Amino acid sequence: xxxxxxxxxxxxxxxxxxxxxxxxxxxxxxxxxxxxxxxxxxxxxxxxxxxxxxxxxxxxxxxxxxxxxxxxxxxxxxxxxxxxxxxxxxxxxxxxxxxxxxxxxxxxxxxxxxxxxxxxxxxxxxxxxxxxxxxxxxxxxxxxxxxxxxxxxxxxxxxxxxxxxxxxxxxxxxxxxxxxxxxxxxxxxxxxxxxxxxxxxxxxxxxxxxxxxxxxxxxxxxxxxxxxxxxxxxxxxxxxxxxxxxxxxxxxxxxxxxxxxxxxxxxxxxxxxxxxxxxxxxxxxxxxxxxxxxxxxxxxxxxxxxxxxxxxxxxxxxxxxxxxxxxxxxxxxxxxx
Numbered sequence: 026x027x028x029x030x031x032x033x034x035x036x037x038x039x040x041x042x043x044x045x046x047x048x049x050x051x052x053x054x055x056x057x058x059x060x061x062x063x064x065x066x067x068x069x070x071x072x073x074x075x076x077x078x079x080x081x082x083x084x085x086x087x088x089x090x091x092x093x094x095x096x097x098x099x100x101x102x103x104x105x106x107x108x109x110x111x112x113x114x115x116x117x118x119x120x121x122x123x124x125x126x127x128x129x130x131x132x133x134x135x136x137x138x139x140x141x142x143x144x145x146x147x148x149x150x151x152x153x154x155x156x157x158x159x160x161x162x163x164x165x166x167x168x169x170x171x172x173x174x175x176x177x178x179x180x181x182x183x184x185x186x187x188x189x190x191x192x193x194x195x196x197x198x199x200x201x202x203x204x205x206x207x208x209x210x211x212x213x214x215x216x217x218x219x220x221x222x223x224x225x226x227x228x229x230x231x232x233x234x235x236x237x238x239x240x241x242x243x244x245x246x247x248x249x250x251x252x253x254x255x256x257x258x259x260x261x262x263x264x265x266x267x268x269x270x271x272x273x274x275x276x277x278x279x280x281x282x283x284x285x286x287x288x289x290x291x292x293x294x295x296x297x298x299x300x301x302x303x304x305x306x307x308x309x310x311x312x313x314x315x316x317x318x319x320x321x322x323x324x325x326x327x328x329x330x331x332x333x334x335x336x337x338x339x340x341x342x343x344x345x346x347x348x349x350x351x352x353x354x355x356x357x358x359x360x361x362x
């Protein structure tokens with residue numbers, strides 16, 4: 026009886042969701058993200074179904090895509106548009122479409138970006154309401170001409186190597202090789218200059234260009250040093266005591282994420298010092314090994330803040346950079362993807 030009734034109704038079930046961690050790559054412009062996401066599985070327990078996301082417009086929170094359902098009562102093969110919401114470990118897509126002149130159907134789907142599993146419900150009209158059971162993949166593309174520079178990559182490789190030097194001589198020499206590159210703070214060239222396993226040593230640099238309205242903040246993060254190895258193996262230990270506790274619900278490497286928190290304050294301080302002097306402030310973050318892991322996580326958070334995909338405390342602790350670029354070398358896994 027429920028299925029008969031549901032065939033006459035448009036049903037949308039709002040599903041509580043967690044959030045996505047690594048779906049989008051910022052391309053340093055305001056154009057649409059170009060994404061290809063493809064999922065196949067079943068609808069209403071038995072009917073084959075395909076769901077595709079073709080493009081995403083971050084400004085409007087909308088997407089375009091395609092849905093195919095081979096249902097016994099009615100077949101669907103339609104281009105679709107709808108709303109899209111990004112969260113920490115998932116994406117939610119809501120869309121509706123006309124079946125026939127008097128019928129319509131609506132879906133609300135949650136994509137878990139760690140497992141590639143889509144859950145949710147939908148239906149309406151002659152399309153009987155049912156659960157969705159899909160698995161698939163997400164591929165993200167970006168215009169590398171807008172964000173990648175081979176010269177910057179080589180500079181970052183040089184800096185990521187030089188920061189290992191126990192003195193500041195090698196880092197100073199590297200800075201002298203590049204035009205308009207200097208320390209953000211002349212009195213302090215390296216921060217967290219120890220081997221505390223819960224933080225990471227880093228340097229803050231700034232680079233001007235021929236365009237007087239534009240500046241880059243460059244964050245160079247050192248790789249593992251002495252006791253920091255203890256942090257590297259602290260994958261998901263909420264007690265902060267290495268090796269005593271493993272929490273399977275932690276989706277980011279616990280200690281790398283803790284070290285990322287240790288660099289936030291000085292970066293936003295450097296940003297605040299110059300924000301009124303330039304129209305465009307860009308971020309380049311780099312590092313090797315443990316430094317690469319922290320750079321990866323910070324770049325992700327900065328990208329989310331840039332594109333307003335996160336709210337609350339993170340927005341206050343991370344500046345609104347105009348462009349975010351990361352060059353990482355020998356980066357360990359940082360998240361359960």
